[in-house]
Amino acid sequence: MAAGKNRAGAVRKTKKGPLKGTGGNGRQALEGKKPTPKAEDRPYHPAGKRKAAQERLEQARGGRGGGRGAATAASSPQSRRQDQQRKARKQDDVEIVTGRNAVVEALRAKIPATALHIAARIEVDDRVKEILQIATKRGVPILEVMRPELDRLAGPDGVHQGVALKVPPYEYAHPVDLLESVLESGRTPLFVALDGITDPRNLGAIIRSTAAFGGQGVIVPQRRSVGVTASAWKTSAGAAARVPVAMATNLTQTLKAFKEAGAFVIGLDGGGDVDLPGLDLADRPLVVVVGSEGKGLSRLVTETCDAIVSIPIGADTESLNAGIAASVTLYEISTARARATAR
Numbered sequence: 013m014a015a016g017k018n019r020a021g022a023v024r025k026t027k028k029g030p031l032k033g034t035g036g037n038g039r040q041a042l043e044g045k046k047p048t049p050k051a052e053d054r055p056y057h058p059a060g061k062r063k064a065a066q067e068r069l070e071q072a073r074g075g076r077g078g079g080r081g082a083a084t085a086a087s088s089p090q091s092r093r094q095d096q097q098r099k100a101r102k103q104d105d106v107e108i109v110t111g112r113n114a115v116v117e118a119l120r121a122k123i124p125a126t127a128l129h130i131a132a133r134i135e136v137d138d139r140v141k142e143i144l145q146i147a148t149k150r151g152v153p154i155l156e157v158m159r160p161e162l163d164r165l166a167g168p169d170g171v172h173q174g175v176a177l178k179v180p181p182y183e184y185a186h187p188v189d190l191l192e193s194v195l196e197s198g199r200t201p202l203f204v205a206l207d208g209i210t211d212p213r214n215l216g217a218i219i220r221s222t223a224a225f226g227g228q229g230v231i232v233p234q235r236r237s238v239g240v241t242a243s244a245w246k247t248s249a250g251a252a253a254r255v256p257v258a259m260a261t262n263l264t265q266t267l268k269a270f271k272e273a274g275a276f277v278i279g280l281d282g283g284g285d286v287d288l289p290g291l292d293l294a295d296r297p298l299v300v301v302v303g304s305e306g307k308g309l310s311r312l313v314t315e316t317c318d319a320i321v322s323i324p325i326g327a328d329t330e331s332l333n334a335g336i337a338a339s340v341t342l343y344e345i346s347t348a349r350a351r352a353t354a355r
Contacts, residue, residue: 107179108165110172112139119146121254123179127153131162131174143175182240184259187266190229191273201275201297202345205231207263207313208304209334212238216251217335218302223251225342226349230255231299233263264312267299271318275299279309279317280337288323293345295352300345302338 052063106126109118116139119125128147134140147154159174166172187203194201204222209215215238219230232239240257260266267277275297301317303309314320323332323340332340 107181108167109177109179110162110166110175112137112143112173112175115175115177116143116146117251117254118177118179119143119150119152122150125150125152125177125179127155127178129155129157129162129165129176129178131159131172132156134174140175182257184232184240185229185256187229187231187258187260188269190231190256190258191270191275194228195273199228200295200349201299202227202342203229203231203270203275203299204338204342205260205263205267205299205301206237206334207233207279207301207309208236208307209302210236210238210304211334214238214333214335215240218338219255219257220251221335221339221342223255225339225346227255227342230257231260231263231266232257234259234261264316267301267313267316270297270299271316273297276319277301277317278319278321279303279314280341281309281314281320281322288321288341288344293348298345300338300341302334304334 109115115128119142125147128143130140130144144154146152162172162174162176165176190203191201202222204218204227206215206218209218209232215230215232221227222230239259271277277299279301281303301309301313303313309317309320321341323337325332
């Protein structure tokens with residue numbers, strides 16, 4: 013028997029039961045799973061992180077957030093504007109505005125310029141005289157430089173016409189602030205929103221057309237879109253100093269906020285359901301959305317628009333440049349509103 017205790021496969025039996033304190037291990041499994049917490053109540057979920065961030069923000073502001081409706085963010089207009097400016101600010105300390113019209117308009121608008129570079133032996137015309145007068149009066153440092161230095165400042169695609177102005181990065185407005193200011197002034201809102209425009213010359217042309225046909229502002233998305241650069245300043249012929257440009261963190265949500273405030277949103281596309289001349293545009297607040305040069309309107313923006321409008325063109329022409337399409341549309345809106353006012 014003694015040898016049998018060590019035989020292969022032998023198992024020692026014991027009467028010892030479960031260890032102390034393990035009797036409740038299966039209790040929760042027997043009771044079933046509890047209800048799944050909401051996404052915003054789970055700290056590891058993106059919604060929970062957003063909620064926690066919002067609570068921290070409201071706590072830092074003394075709990076003054078919320079309550080102004082869908083068209084307005086929880087923070088004050090000033091804090092929203094500062095937030096947008098921080099997000100939009102470039103790593104560079106300055107932006108270079110080139111060209112006589114753009115420089116004189118920037119100085120007229122009292123943009124806080126840091127230096128004026130002017131070519132040696134420049135041909136002085138009325139614009140150059142005004143540039144020098146305003147810069148001298150405001151105490152802007154004037155530096156006489158050789159043309160190769162201006163060429164370097166303007167970049168390979170810049171045309172400086174003998175003058176270049178150093179200014180801080182463009183300070184973007186908040187879209188809702190623009191809408192509120194227009195409504196408070198009693199004017200009928202007319203804005204142009206850009207969906208993925210990447211060419212600064214198109215942005216500059218659209219800003220110029222917006223100023224020419226009575227628009228109150230241009231809205232650009234924060235991502236995948238051009239900002240107000242020196243090239244955009246140049247193409248706008250100084251209109252960027254008169255027409256504010258707002259930056260939207262989320263273009264789709266901004267358009268929805270404008271719609272809730274009473275605006276009618278139209279998107280421009282060659283395959284639109286409505287031709288531009290057949291759309292009644294005179295009596296309502298409007299946002300005109302212009303798509304990118306290649307892909308057109310994005311899917312989410314298209315679904316957000318109240319109507320997709322096309323501009324009739326000849327069969328031999330495939331499409332219109334984004335800046336030209338915006339200009340034609342703004343002209344049609346301006347003409348329709350002028351006719352309505354004359355009645």
